[in-house]
Amino acid sequence: MTWPSVLRGPFRDGSGRSKHVHPGIHGSSINWSNVIALVAVHVAALGAFWTFTVEGLVCCLVMITLTLNVGILLGFHRLLTHRSLRVPRWLELSLACLGASAAQAGPITWVALHRKHHAHSDRPGDPHSPSAGRWWAYLGWTYHPFDVDLQRWARDIHADPAYRYIERWSTAIILGVAGGLYVVGHLLGGQRLALSFLFWGFFVRIVYTWHATFLVNAMAHAAREASPSAAGDRSRDIWWLALLPCEDGWHGTHHRQPQSALPGYAWYHVDVPWLVIRSLEMLGLAADVKRSRESSTALRRVHGRGSRAVTTGSL
Numbered sequence: 001m002t003w004p005s006v007l008r009g010p011f012r013d014g015s016g017r018s019k020h021v022h023p024g025i026h027g028s029s030i031n032w033s034n035v036i037a038l039v040a041v042h043v044a045a046l047g048a049f050w051t052f053t054v055e056g057l058v059c060c061l062v063m064i065t066l067t068l069n070v071g072i073l074l075g076f077h078r079l080l081t082h083r084s085l086r087v088p089r090w091l092e093l094s095l096a097c098l099g100a101s102a103a104q105a106g107p108i109t110w111v112a113l114h115r116k117h118h119a120h121s122d123r124p125g126d127p128h129s130p131s132a133g134r135w136w137a138y139l140g141w142t143y144h145p146f147d148v149d150l151q152r153w154a155r156d157i158h159a160d161p162a163y164r165y166i167e168r169w170s171t172a173i174i175l176g177v178a179g180g181l182y183v184v185g186h187l188l189g190g191q192r193l194a195l196s197f198l199f200w201g202f203f204v205r206i207v208y209t210w211h212a213t214f215l216v217n218a219m220a221h222a223a224r225e226a227s228p229s230a231a232g233d234r235s236r237d238i239w240w241l242a243l244l245p246c247e248d249g250w251h252g253t254h255h256r257q258p259q260s261a262l263p264g265y266a267w268y269h270v271d272v273p274w275l276v277i278r279s280l281e282m283l284g285l286a287a288d289v290k291r292s293r294e295s296s297t298a299l300r301r302v303h304g305r306g307s308r309a310v311t312t313g314s315l
């Protein structure tokens with residue numbers, strides 16, 4: 001399936017004003033199903049105020065770790081997009097289902113969008129570059145039709161019927177997880193815990209993981225005025241993003257060496273997906289784990305210089 005190529009992001013012209021370089025963006029090019037989903041989940045998450053329990057909060061944190069750290073960052077990103085490692089097929093498909101349950105699109109769409117992001121980073125064609133404006137990079141691009149050819153950018157998994165099946169049934173997987181959380185909560189603590197698991201483990205968790213991802217898209221690439229980073233685009237490492245539970249703060253390092261399974265380069269760059277990858281490797285469930293070809297000292301030197309150059313005047 002190929003998504004309609006209706007939209008290309010607006011990019012800023014030399015005057016600093018937002019400008020639609022590519023024709024096709026107009027008022028009718030709104031992805032209404034995404035708009036409705038965005039609004040509905042945010043409104044539903046307000047129910048968390050009336051359903052808080054400690055168990056619900058723990059459920060939320062566990063689900064963030066499983067769906068964002070393991071499903072998206074490990075499964076969709078490092079395994080499927082960049083092929084940073086190999087795992088048995090049953091585990092690969094399980095990770096793809098986990099990623100689909102994060103409500104960030106099916107595996108084929110997610111992989112295609114991210115590969116296109118790397119290929120056109122901070123240039124026309126990048127689905128969510130801040131060069132088109134912070135709001136566009138944060139949220140704007142999500143409620144317009146995605147301009148990405150799935151067969152071109154995700155040819156490998158698009159050709160696999162199992163991935164097309166997961167893609168087609170992504171919404172069912174998401175709703176199945178919601179139902180599962182409700183049932184587990186009910187079995188453990190009755191109606192009160194069922195609602196707490198549903199609102200905290202599902203709605204609050206999805207709102208958190210959406211905004212954590214949006215924040216990386218909007219902030220981990222500098223604005224147009226910045227100098228190119230060490231990776232040749234405007235990607236950069238942001239320490240405070242890495243402090244957020246479960247997100248990629250070392251984005252500049254990742255753009256410099258996208259196939260490395262470990263985006264950080266210092267001992268304090270704690271990375272949950274990497275800890276899972278190392279555990280899988282020790283259990284014999286992960287092979288060909290790609291590591292950086294550059295020494296940590298060289299990366300620190302390059303990114304220290306690049307980060308400072310990019311940060312100046314960029315915000």
Ligand SMILES: [Zn+2]
Pocket residue numbers: 117121221235251255
């Ligand atoms: Zn990026």
Ligand SMILES: [Zn+2]
Pocket residue numbers: 077081082114118254258
């Ligand atoms: Zn990447």
